[in-house]
Amino acid sequence: MHYYLLKRFITALPTLWLLISLVFLLSRMLPGSFSSARILDDNAGFYSKANAESREKAYRDYLHKTSQDLPLFYFSINAAPEPDSLNLKYSESDRQQLKRLAWHYGSQNIVSEYFNNLQQVENQLSSNKKQRLQNELMVLHTSISSHDLVSSAQKVAEASSTTAASALEKKTIQLVKQQNPYSFMLPALHWHGLKNQYHQWLSQLLQGNFGYSYRNNRAVTEVxxxxxxxxxxxxxxxxxxxxxxxxxxxxxxxxxxxxxxxxxxxxxxxxxxxxxxxxxxxxxxxxxxxxxxxxxxxxxxxxxxxxxxxxxxxxxxxxxxxxxxxxxxxxxxxxxxxxxxxxxxxxxxxxxxxxxxxxxxxxxxxxxxxxxxxxxxxxxxxxxxxxxxxxxxxxxxxxxxxxxxxxxxxxxxxxxxxxxxxxxxxxxxxxxxxxxxxxxxxxxxxxxxxxxxxxxxx
The missing domain is CATH 1.10.3720.10 (MetI-like)
Incomplete structure (x- = not known):
């Protein structure tokens, strides 16, 4: 009887591992996160008192501390122009816009450079200019139309004489000219190795460590x-x-x-x-x-x-x-x-x-x-x-x-x-x-x- 019970317990372990792995992977694939809701929110929370640049830095530091800036699994299969999981350093809304731009224009490198220039411009603009260019900045953050992007980038460059604004205009024109809308039909396999969220979580779990709560940073075992x-x-x-x-x-x-x-x-x-x-x-x-x-x-x-x-x-x-x-x-x-x-x-x-x-x-x-x-x-x-x-x-x-x-x-x-x-x-x-x-x-x-x-x- 003891052998039978031991056999039943051992055969149940793969099912248990598969179940908890699916729950972990699905939980990380859900849209939104605790950090983006609390740190990047302009209207509530402790970080709402800081400016956008400080909130963005706190957000990236938090992702690095909790290993959420790492790829999710050992490998990932997605469309060739789609940014890989390293783009988790961006907020949820920014990640969605990056994917839309990459799928539409077919170049994730140029899209990432364009978006980095856009963030630099926003950080350098004064409050009055931000208010005046609010519509143009909204278009650059949400639209994928080539005409709207180029027009808004030119208006931002004319209103701001900074080098970042000029670089944003050039990068937007380059993005439109080098458009390859059919590249999304090609799959791309990305191998991430052992530095991924699942491997770190499983290694800690085998040591009896469930991690730390995102809400209060307490050990999950204590909770x-x-x-x-x-x-x-x-x-x-x-x-x-x-x-x-x-x-x-x-x-x-x-x-x-x-x-x-x-x-x-x-x-x-x-x-x-x-x-x-x-x-x-x-x-x-x-x-x-x-x-x-x-x-x-x-x-x-x-x-x-x-x-x-x-x-x-x-x-x-x-x-x-x-x-x-x-x-x-x-x-x-x-x-x-x-x-x-x-x-x-x-x-x-x-x-x-x-x-x-x-x-x-x-x-x-x-x-x-x-x-x-x-x-x-x-x-x-x-x-x-x-x-x-x-x-x-x-x-x-x-x-x-x-x-x-x-x-x-x-x-x-x-x-x-x-x-x-x-x-x-x-x-x-x-x-x-x-x-x-x-x-x-x-x-x-x-x-x-x-x-x-x-x-x-x-």
Missing amino acids: LAEAIGNTWWLISISICLAFIIALELSLLMIQHPHSRWKKFTLSILFTLDSIPLFVLALLLLVLFASPFFLQLFPVYGMGFYGSEPNNIFYAIANQAPFMVLPIVCLVLSVLPYLTNQIYRALSDAAQANYTKTARAKGLSFRKIVRTHILRNALLPIITLLSDMLPSLAAGAIIVETIFAIPGIGSMAITAVQSRDYPVIVAIVLVIAIFKVLSNLLADFCYALADPRIRYSTS
């Missing part, structure tokens, strides 16, 4: 360690309570198959199953945490607004009221499906011939359940629970967001909103590892429940 405990207890207590309640309800419905109590229970479960999770959470808040109804529990948070207490019993007593409504919400959300599946498994075992024989011998219902029904229905129940554990993580995201619980779910929402990709990748990795471990736990429980599996796989 996860602070949040994973609340989510773990929330999911663990919820699945245990849901399983116990579902098992008891299923046994009662099997023992009294034609009672009114069974019809009433099924109607309640059907009603719960039709209520979305976020609606159920809001209903619980309104009914049991609102001063207009029954204000029995706190509304949100975990009870700590300063330093956390050192006494574990005091911490549990302080956190328990805050966890009641989230746990009840998760239990009620999975209870209908869990009860239905357990009832079907137990009902099939109760209709088997060995159960009928045990009843004919005069055994009590409790003994029949313990020795015959439960043991033969364990395998589908174990499969159900192993699939239920990871699915509760998705429900925990909604519950933690509504109840403001500092767990994995609320941290994932914050990371997505702030484009904190290292935290997002780490959360996906934790959930994937949790899924693999739940499958291994299910295999172990299979072997304990059925000796035939133990003997055939050991």
Whole structure:
């Protein structure tokens, strides 16, 4: 059995590596970034007080510090005129304009020189001249029309007598004259070697380092360690309570198959199953945490607004009221499906011939359940629970967001909103590892429940 579990774990590693690699690559390919939204924004943030040149320098320093100025993978395949990933030093809007110009005119070198001259001109212009040439500068930043580019570059050169403005005019004319619009049809393979974002990330990951958060520059392991405990207890207590309640309800419905109590229970479960999770959470808040109804529990948070207490019993007593409504919400959300599946498994075992024989011998219902029904229905129940554990993580995201619980779910929402990709990748990795471990736990429980599996796989 130990060999079987080890084999299952080793075979799951390539799947885990492929999943987390895809998440990492896709997260880096999404448009926009935390740095461009916070550093280059003119209207908000600390860097908005600085001029454009200072913000651009801070942006490039930040990209270099976080290795975002490196190519994404070991190689890249793109159109021949398209700038390679080294152009990540530009902001998102500038990168899009560079690609459009390169695809239209067919020369990434001239396009890069043209854009560098344009930035030099903007840095040398005074505020009054920038205001006066605002339309021309906007055209140079957004248009790909040859007539508009040449006309705007000439107007900028006439209004400014600097050498950068003259160089911009010459470079714009050169860009238009050397246009090769069909070069985008040729593919280009760029080999970047080991100096790329994926290689650095994978090397750090194998050393147990998830990187640093873009939002607050803290180690991702520290951020996860602070949040994973609340989510773990929330999911663990919820699945245990849901399983116990579902098992008891299923046994009662099997023992009294034609009672009114069974019809009433099924109607309640059907009603719960039709209520979305976020609606159920809001209903619980309104009914049991609102001063207009029954204000029995706190509304949100975990009870700590300063330093956390050192006494574990005091911490549990302080956190328990805050966890009641989230746990009840998760239990009620999975209870209908869990009860239905357990009832079907137990009902099939109760209709088997060995159960009928045990009843004919005069055994009590409790003994029949313990020795015959439960043991033969364990395998589908174990499969159900192993699939239920990871699915509760998705429900925990909604519950933690509504109840403001500092767990994995609320941290994932914050990371997505702030484009904190290292935290997002780490959360996906934790959930994937949790899924693999739940499958291994299910295999172990299979072997304990059925000796035939133990003997055939050991």
